[in-house]
Amino acid sequence: MKGKGTYRLRTALIWVLINEVLFFATLAVLFLWLIPSIPNFNIQRMDWLPYLIGSSILAPLFLWSLRRRSRGLERFRDHHLGAQVAPNISTARHIIHFILWRWAIAFILLAVMNPRFGKKEVEVRYSGVDIIICLDVSNSMLADDITPSRLVKAKRAISQLLKELHGDRVGLIVFAGDAYVQLPITTDYSAAEMFLKGINTEMVPTQGTAIGTAIDLATESFSEDTEGSRSIIVITDGENHQDDAMEAAGRAKEQGITVHTIGMGSPEGAPIPVRQGRRVIGYKKDKSGETVISKLDENMLIQVASAGNGVFVRASNAGTGLGAILDEIESMDDNEFGTEQYADFEDRFQIFLLLAAFLLVIESLLPFKRSRWFHRMDIFD
Template sequence: MLRFAHPAVLWALVLIPVLALLFLIVTRWKQKAIGRLGNKPIVRQMMPEVSFSRPWLKFGLFIAALTLLIIGMADPQMGSKTEEVKRRGADLMILLDVSNSMLAEDMAPNRLENAKRAIAQLIDNLNENDRIGLIVFAGQAYVQMPVTTDYSAAKLFLNTINTGIVPVQGTAIGSAIDLGMKSFDFKDGTGKAMIIITDGENHEDDAVAAAKAAHSKEVMVNVIGMGSQQGAPIPMYDARGQKAGYHLDNDGKTVISKMDENACKEIAIAGGGVYTRATNANSGLDMVMNQVAKVQRKLYGSKLYKDFEDRFQFFLGIALVLLAAEFFISNRKSKRLSRIKLFEVKNT
């Protein structure tokens, strides 16, 4: 398959017919000028060293070289095939809490943004053969991105996450773990782990039981706690994104969201992983990733996209040869060749 890295450069090819037209106009003008001097055959005999065919040859070489130069500058590329390669890695699923309590500002700028920043840091430090997936959850859990080695795509998905991405509020950590288990492909035999990033306020299901079930299938469940035990109010925002007060309970009092550290620890222990609490100064990733590094990495097949290969060198090389040839060809006849008169009839 052929493509051009800079297709806009090909518009310069419109110069070719324009230059050809100009050359024909100038050539015709020269012929008329010679015709005005007298009989053409006689005039040509008066200019024995002038070649009337070489300008056409030189112009042909110049036009061919210019065409190849333009094509070369457009950078033609060949390739575009996929190939099956073997890679050794592990599958890592990130479970991110996007409930409203993650907007609490006891971490700068808030728990959710701090968590997203930590995930971006994690992606940057992953082993290049590890696959990563992303699940968001509040009252329900959704696969935001299935496991992949495309880390750039992972960051794009990460940037779109906010608390409005899940319509049902709450904190269903157990459902997120169950969905993570369903998202894994256990046939490939790769090691698997989960990292739950949450404030631990689980109100919907039995997350500890879900973590135990995951661990029984050799999936390590780790937890990073976001927030403080002292807690912070949960801000509300208007349609313009401006802060519009804080969430209130049924008695009209400001709701204070506190991180449930005990719940986070229980989930991590049940899942055979570790628990760490993030702070403004430390995301807690180092401890968790050291644990994840223990996950056995096995070979798995992955289809990789093979980049296009540049082919501009061939076009530019031929163009330079043609330009050199055009430069060394004179407009005058060769004296040696002009002496050879194959079809001249001699009078005897």
């Protein structure tokens, strides 16, 4: 270039516009033709596309910066000092530096978007055991012979169980004088955890301990397409006063469903606290004014587990025994819940990172001052 101690802004504008047209033409070809036409190819992070398009703001920023520098140099040129102050100014070099940076940033953003190529279609089979947990939410579960209370201890144990499940489906049923499905059977453990947190003794308006009703409801709640390993876990203090839980467990066994029981509480029992907020203001009393002592009915729960071909575990402050029942369940054969096909994609962001690194290396090796080779070039003039 034949410089005059300042930058050629019109030349810079023309080449920057050409570069931006080329950039958007490349995007159009990539997103409107190339991606739709290549099988098993996609962009994982399309939410970054606005940032890629928005990177065009670099063009006017570059021109603004060049114009600002040029105005500064024009002041010296007015005093016939421009060539002396900046004799080797090269508009061409600045344009090339910008273009290299422009495309390097574009390639970095494309790498963040993570283009992926699918190698093949993969079929995934989902299998595991179906488990429905029936949790007693009657007032007797507030007794604290198991600390902090029978219900809180049971909820913590179920929460731990959810963390240990892998591929198994789980459902939640709450019961007192009646039984209700709290969560249909699912592999969404996060949803199960959310529903579990909301369980309390006020969920079932009718008091009592209808274990048989809960077992029957659980039996009906299993998926019709599943005939393999299915288990019901009943967590209760066993004070059953309403139905024949052993008959319900027997009906479940006839359908190939195993019924396990966990006894919450102690044979000695404990009073049922009455709370006002978090403060205990007294204990539940019977009609004669005597304090009600809620005791674990261990024999009944053993019989229910036996009728359902399951096991009985008695909970304590050291643990609920849910882990032992889970080991028993995991020894059962898995059910196949279904299959799903998807493309096995491989990330290709590395290609664009390498292109960006290559351009940045070239840019770093290219000085801004004019050389003899650029002096002979007139394509930027």
